[in-house]
Amino acid sequence: MMNTGTLLILLSLGISVLTLIFLARSAGGNRMAMVTSHRLFYLSGSFLSFAAIMLFAAFLTNSFQYQYVFNYSSKDLHILYKIAAFWGGQEGSFLLWAWLLSIIGVIIIRMRDRYENILLFVITITQMFILILMVMKSPFAYIAGFQSEGFIPADGSGLNPLLQDPWMILHPPVLFLGYAAATVPFGYALAGIMHSDFTNWLRSAHRWVAFTVLTLGIGIFMGGYWAYKVLGWGGYWGWDPVENSSLIPWLVLVVLLHGLIIQRRKGALVRTNLLLAISSFILVLLSTFLTRSGVLSNFSVHSFGDVGYSMHIIFFILFYMIISIFLFISRWSAMKGNPLSESLLSYDNLIVYGMLTMLFYTLFILIGTTMPVLSGIFSEQPFSVQPGYYNTLSIPMGILILGLLVTVTLVLTGKLKSKIYLGTVGLAAILMGILFNIQHTGKVVAYIFTILAIFHIVQNISNLVTGNTQVITASRVAHMGVALLVIGIIASNLHSHSVQKELVQNREAEIDSILLTFKGITNEKKSSLRFTYKHGRNVDEITTPYYIDEKMNSLYREPYIDYGFFKDVYIAPVQYVPGREKLTTVVLSQAESARIQDVEIQFLGFDVDRMEMMKGQVKVFAKLKVTRDDNTYMLSPGISFLKDHGRHKINTTLPGTKRTLSLEDFNVSDRVVQLYLDPAKDTLIPPDSALVEISFKRLIWFVWLSTILIAAGSYIAMRRD
Amino acid sequence: MKAKHILLTILILFFGGVAFYSMSDMMTPYVSFDQARNSGQYVQVIGTLVKSKPVQHNEGTFSFFMEDEQGSRLKVVHTGTKPLNFDHATQVVALGNYNSSTQTFDADRLLVKCPSKYTKENK
Numbered sequence: 053m054m055n056t057g058t059l060l061i062l063l064s065l066g067i068s069v070l071t072l073i074f075l076a077r078s079a080g081g082n083r084m085a086m087v088t089s090h091r092l093f094y095l096s097g098s099f100l101s102f103a104a105i106m107l108f109a110a111f112l113t114n115s116f117q118y119q120y121v122f123n124y125s126s127k128d129l130h131i132l133y134k135i136a137a138f139w140g141g142q143e144g145s146f147l148l149w150a151w152l153l154s155i156i157g158v159i160i161i162r163m164r165d166r167y168e169n170i171l172l173f174v175i176t177i178t179q180m181f182i183l184i185l186m187v188m189k190s191p192f193a194y195i196a197g198f199q200s201e202g203f204i205p206a207d208g209s210g211l212n213p214l215l216q217d218p219w220m221i222l223h224p225p226v227l228f229l230g231y232a233a234a235t236v237p238f239g240y241a242l243a244g245i246m247h248s249d250f251t252n253w254l255r256s257a258h259r260w261v262a263f264t265v266l267t268l269g270i271g272i273f274m275g276g277y278w279a280y281k282v283l284g285w286g287g288y289w290g291w292d293p294v295e296n297s298s299l300i301p302w303l304v305l306v307v308l309l310h311g312l313i314i315q316r317r318k319g320a321l322v323r324t325n326l327l328l329a330i331s332s333f334i335l336v337l338l339s340t341f342l343t344r345s346g347v348l349s350n351f352s353v354h355s356f357g358d359v360g361y362s363m364h365i366i367f368f369i370l371f372y373m374i375i376s377i378f379l380f381i382s383r384w385s386a387m388k389g390n391p392l393s394e395s396l397l398s399y400d401n402l403i404v405y406g407m408l409t410m411l412f413y414t415l416f417i418l419i420g421t422t423m424p425v426l427s428g429i430f431s432e433q434p435f436s437v438q439p440g441y442y443n444t445l446s447i448p449m450g451i452l453i454l455g456l457l458v459t460v461t462l463v464l465t466g467k468l469k470s471k472i473y474l475g476t477v478g479l480a481a482i483l484m485g486i487l488f489n490i491q492h493t494g495k496v497v498a499y500i501f502t503i504l505a506i507f508h509i510v511q512n513i514s515n516l517v518t519g520n521t522q523v524i525t526a527s528r529v530a531h532m533g534v535a536l537l538v539i540g541i542i543a544s545n546l547h548s549h550s551v552q553k554e555l556v557q558n559r560e561a562e563i564d565s566i567l568l569t570f571k572g573i574t575n576e577k578k579s580s581l582r583f584t585y586k587h588g589r590n591v592d593e594i595t596t597p598y599y600i601d602e603k604m605n606s607l608y609r610e611p612y613i614d615y616g617f618f619k620d621v622y623i624a625p626v627q628y629v630p631g632r633e634k635l636t637t638v639v640l641s642q643a644e645s646a647r648i649q650d651v652e653i654q655f656l657g658f659d660v661d662r663m664e665m666m667k668g669q670v671k672v673f674a675k676l677k678v679t680r681d682d683n684t685y686m687l688s689p690g691i692s693f694l695k696d697h698g699r700h701k702i703n704t705t706l707p708g709t710k711r712t713l714s715l716e717d718f719n720v721s722d723r724v725v726q727l728y729l730d731p732a733k734d735t736l737i738p739p740d741s742a743l744v745e746i747s748f749k750r751l752i753w754f755v756w757l758s759t760i761l762i763a764a765g766s767y768i769a770m771r772r773d
Numbered sequence: 774m775k776a777k778h779i780l781l782t783i784l785i786l787f788f789g790g791v792a793f794y795s796m797s798d799m800m801t802p803y804v805s806f807d808q809a810r811n812s813g814q815y816v817q818v819i820g821t822l823v824k825s826k827p828v829q830h831n832e833g834t835f836s837f838f839m840e841d842e843q844g845s846r847l848k849v850v851h852t853g854t855k856p857l858n859f860d861h862a863t864q865v866v867a868l869g870n871y872n873s874s875t876q877t878f879d880a881d882r883l884l885v886k887c888p889s890k891y892t893k894e895n896k
Contacts, residue, residue: 283856394777396776396777396780401777405784408781408784409784409788412785412788412792416788416791416792416795419792419796420796431802434802434803435801435802435803435817436801436817437796437801438801438868438882440795441795441796442795444791444794444795445791445792445795448787448791449791554831607859626830626835626855627830627835627855629830639826639827641826719824722824724824743830743831
């Protein structure tokens with residue numbers, strides 16, 4: 053099964069082993085060994101780059117002799133999605149991850165970092181772990197029959213239409229960049245412990261922590277925008293295990309970012325920060341385990357199958373955990389930091405309370421996410437927790453975090469403001485909070501959240517305007533984002549509603565403030581439902597994709613979203629019901645009978661004609677007992693399959709009429725048939741109809757804007773030394 | 774020092790309480806239809822779509838027949854939208870309660886297990 057691509061991966065793996073040897077020799081200060089290790093690292097990186105280029109080329113040239121290309125691409129795929137199909141599956145996304153690690157390693161070498169040696173060590177080992185996964189299942193594996201017979205499939209099986217979205221081009225690479233970057237803070241923490249440097253490691257690590265928060269964060273946010281416009285992924289955030297497993301390390305890194313500030317200010321939290329840096333990376337690996345091993349496949353909307361990686365990933369997690377714990381314990385007494393201040397409400401202590409709250413929040417999300425695995429250990433019947441668990445949890449946690457944000461800003465800048473000023477702002481916030489909610493929800497928590505959030509936004513804006521240097525810009529921007537996110541979540545959930553409506557063709561229906569008319573289905577290969585959409589003074593002709601994807605053989609639907617300042621109108625097609633079909637089509641399992649108008653049909657069984665099998669033709673007939681006007685007939689409509697020519701229907705006619713009775717589809721293993729009978733003469737065909745779900749989502753752009761602010765805050769934190 | 778420790782203890786107790794409270798409400802065991810029928814509690818059932826029975830849509834609901842791993846069949850009524858890829862599902866997980874008055878399983882959530890985003894069945 054060896055080919056150039058797989059060979060490149062193997063070579064890269066082999067060179068990585070050599071890199072490790074030279075890195076170990078250079079640890080003592082051997083310059084020659086250091087230069088050699090760098091060269092080897094570059095070499096292995098070049099091989100990986102070649103492998104990546106090869107895979108891109110394979111996708112662009114439709115090289116379906118590769119199983120991976122065959123699985124995720126097809127000839128008619130848009131060129132951009134052919135590129136994106138690179139990371140459409142496990143093998144390709146691992147290659148991307150390993151390659152990004154090479155890039156990060158090169159940056160580390162170029163920066164001539166003090167702890168370059170240990171960082172490269174950790175990067176190389178992590179890379180090897182991913183490379184081994186790729187050796188187990190190579191993206192360059194040939195399809196069965198290629199090597200023996202030179203068989204190349206004429207076309208690939210295509211990319212899942214759900215993934216044919218512009219976000220597919222950006223979301224996975226950014227997320228993987230975050231995963232790869234998370235290796236660096238971990239490496240710094242290990243270096244710090246090994247060199248008994250418990251304070252200086254964080255000077256260099258700080259940037260990388262912020263960079264990881266930035267990239268992983270942007271990756272998560274992009275996933276949110278994407279999930280919003282896909283049906284059935286539960287909106288922008290559904291607390292799905294796959295979503296949670298990226299959120300968990302991100303939250304820990306956010307806590308670490310705050311911990312680093314405390315340590316730089318007061319020299320406290322030395323052990324905490326080391327532990328946070330280590331656990332954030334272990335959690336990245338755990339997230340890989342949860343999403344790639346298939347353990348959660350019964351519990352997640354984004355399901356993943358097991359391909360036998362589990363043990364390997366567990367082994368690797370244990371490997372890093374044991375090393376970390378061992379190092380940590382061996383230096384435990386040496387890494388003692390300064391104690392925190394005694395004052396209950398000091399600036400630093402308030403931040404520590406916030407970190408603690410965030411950590412508990414993260415821990416509970418982690419427990420919820422891993423519950424299917426945890427409960428599987430202790431019980432015969434594993435169980436999962438529902439989004440409601442996270443939502444309930446988020447209320448007290450969110451209020452506490454927001455409350456602490458308000459308090460910490462008050463403690464820091466409150467003295468500069470007059471009591472009257474603060475009172476006025478407070479009163480205004482309360483008033484605005486009430487006004488914002490009053491017509492939409494009676495829930496008390498909505499009022500508490502909104503009031504706190506508005507107060508905090510005013511605090512931040514006033515700090516920005518007055519240029520108070522005690523509060524750093526990164527914190528002002530990011531925390532303003534957090535407050536805005538809270539308001540956005542309240543509005544887009546508690547102030548929003550949706551209705552399901554069956555729309556009969558050409559009949560206008562009123563749903564809240566809009567008028568919607570179903571106009572029928574388009575006649576293209578990838579059909580869409582057409583609607584006339586009236587809102588305010590505007591009349592738009594809109595379409596929502598609705599078609600059976602041939603390659604995946606599944607129904608694909610897309611919503612139409614009218615993005616608005618006050619609200620988004622979200623129109624989702626649920627089901628298209630052709631009027632004719634209601635009248636003429638029936639699905640029967642064996643021995644079952646049903647009526648189509650004046651005719652009673654019973655399905656007796658299959659009759660398979662293999663006579664012409666030699667010529668490559670198979671005929672399948674459905675034996676039917678048909679009763680009409682007290683006359684009973686035995687009819688057998690069928691389908692013939694001719695090699696390379698597809699299927700042809702062998703229709704029958706209902707005796708005494710000109711009405712066609714045909715076999716539309718069947719399933720031999722389930723013993724089911726789908727039958728069609730022409731309607732009787734002069735029957736009125738009912739109009740087509742469409743079932744749609746219309747949602748009104750208030751101020752959802754607050755959520756989008758808030759993510760931009762949080763990302764901007766992380767970016768500013770990264771730029772600051 | 775003391776005040777801080779007391780605060781910390783209160784905080785941790787508070788967190789624990791919150792988590793326990795949210796969890797106890799939201800734990801949903803994996804059971805069969807028979808168990809769901811007997812307990813009447815909020816549970817999840819894993820099974821396959823019965824393809825010989827029609828999938829029905831009405832305003833606000835969507836219903837289909839499902840066969841659990843023990844082989845017993847029940848009509849599942851889902852209040853919500855049919856998930857994408859539903860017809861292509863190899864397995865369906867329905868979360869909800871057994872409704873004794875209509876003798877259906879009322880699911881407020883459906884998970885569809887498909888040949889997935891990351892792997893496909895190559896058989």
